[in-house]
Amino acid sequence: MTDRKPFETLVRRTGWPDSVSRAVATPIQPSVVYASDSPDELDAQYAGDVAGYTYAREGHPNADVLARKIDGLEGAEGGLITGSGMAAVTAALMGLLNAGDHIIGGDQLYGRSLRLMTQDLNRFGIATSLADPTDIAAIEAAIRPETKMILVEVVSNPTLRVADMEGIARLCAERRILLAVDNTFTTPRAYRPFDHGADIVIHSVTKLLAGHSDATLGYVAARDPAHRKAIYDFAVTTGLTPSPFDCWLAERGLYTFSLRYDRAEENARQLAAHLASLTGVKRVLYPTRPDHPDHNRAMALLGARGGNMLSFELEGGRAAANAMTRAMPELAFAPTLGDIGTTLSHPASSSHRAMSPEAREANGISEGFFRISVGCEEIELLMRDFSAGVAAAEAAGEAAG
Structure with missing residues (x-):
């Protein structure tokens, strides 16, 4: 006859095995509830x-x-x-x-x-x-x-x-x-x-x-x-x-935050300079650039830490914005930031879409305005991507005009 006792005790919580060694990686503890002695x-x-x-x-x-x-x-x-x-x-x-x-x-x-x-x-x-x-x-x-x-x-x-x-x-x-x-x-x-x-x-x-x-x-x-x-x-x-x-x-x-931050920050500094050199880009915003409206305050407050975020504005409007993102299919167009890879966000259609067009314009957020969360890719790859994207935007703007 089959012994039923193992099945009767199956649902009893037996705890974690004893060990003289310990895990190097932090264990995941998904338990909803914890038992006390009394x-x-x-x-x-x-x-x-x-x-x-x-x-x-x-x-x-x-x-x-x-x-x-x-x-x-x-x-x-x-x-x-x-x-x-x-x-x-x-x-x-x-x-x-x-x-x-x-x-x-x-x-x-x-x-x-x-x-x-x-x-x-x-x-x-x-x-x-x-x-x-x-x-x-x-x-x-x-x-x-x-x-x-x-x-x-x-x-x-x-x-x-x-x-x-x-x-x-x-x-x-x-x-x-x-x-x-x-x-x-x-x-x-x-x-x-x-x-x-x-x-x-x-x-x-x-x-x-x-x-x-x-x-x-x-x-x-x-x-x-x-x-x-x-x-x-x-x-x-x-x-x-x-x-x-x-x-x-x-x-x-x-554990890799410092490494990621430093690499992305250096990429952002170089990408900001590259974007500023492209025709079709109206303005570039990066805290440590001399042309940033709060440059002196940024340097006093943050020193050389410009961070991984930068924003820029195309000369054109929505048509140019659409053309740019479509010309860079391998770069994630997504309303987020901080990923190890570069992501591109369009505030007018995502984070600030609830604002009226007039309110967005008052805050400097046009249809051609983009925010970049720069990641850890090779900088040459990012420069090529954005060169192609801005060129496509410029061509779309000329066609629309």
Whole structure:
């Protein structure tokens, strides 16, 4: 007769095998729930008297491993990994702002951050204003008695304007306003907001930190432990939980972050110079170029760290834009950034499509405006691609004219 006992015990959790050696690579821990020995031990975990995990929505090992690594890069403590960059923005704003508070945002924030500011926060009684972060007088004029937070990006998306971070940090300190900095573009390789007076640092880990377009994650850290707890409590309550597998992928990507960043930055510097030499290109925006509108501030704030992002504008409109992307089929035309390969984005049809044409034009975003997230390819390959693309755009513009 068949022994049924092995089948009766099959569903029992047996734990991990003992070993005198340890894994070199971080294991993936997908468990949703964690078992404790007793109610007393569970109480001790929730009270913070002992370290442990309870339920993955409240934290898990892969998220903590990744958070501690980014903490080290940013000079932070207790950073939190979330399910996306926008989840990190949401956790910071909704965790710290109350009905009746007022927040000022940079007027060229990422498109979804702008939507959150202009269309969502007011539904919860939080007032918002947008102001030019390159103009400290404009930021100061937007402050109200109830202003609690200012949210800015060091380098704006997609026009690469450089915020007056020194002036904004000084103003926040004087007025006791929280300064939240989205450091996704610059990364701690170029700028560490906590070293310059920021209270909150936010990342879309999806981008340069993870670096391979295969993990969707965010990160948020606060200087004040009470703020950390408020952000954590909101994120856990609303389920802004990261996937263990995505955390594992991002940790793996992070090991090559410095190498990728430096290579892509050098490529971006050379590609910016190449684009500026091509007929059919109206303007090129790259922070360390002398013709950048915030060049002096960029050099003072970032030094030689121009980053991997650059933008440029074709002479033509939508027809020229279509012709250029079609002439470069091997280069990814996709609304993202930070991948190990170069990606090309057209803000008018993606990140800023919700803005009116007039509003886009006011921000310098025309139908011929493109943003490039430069990757780690051979620079000669990128130069050939863009030479062909710009030539096709120029021909399309002449045909349309």
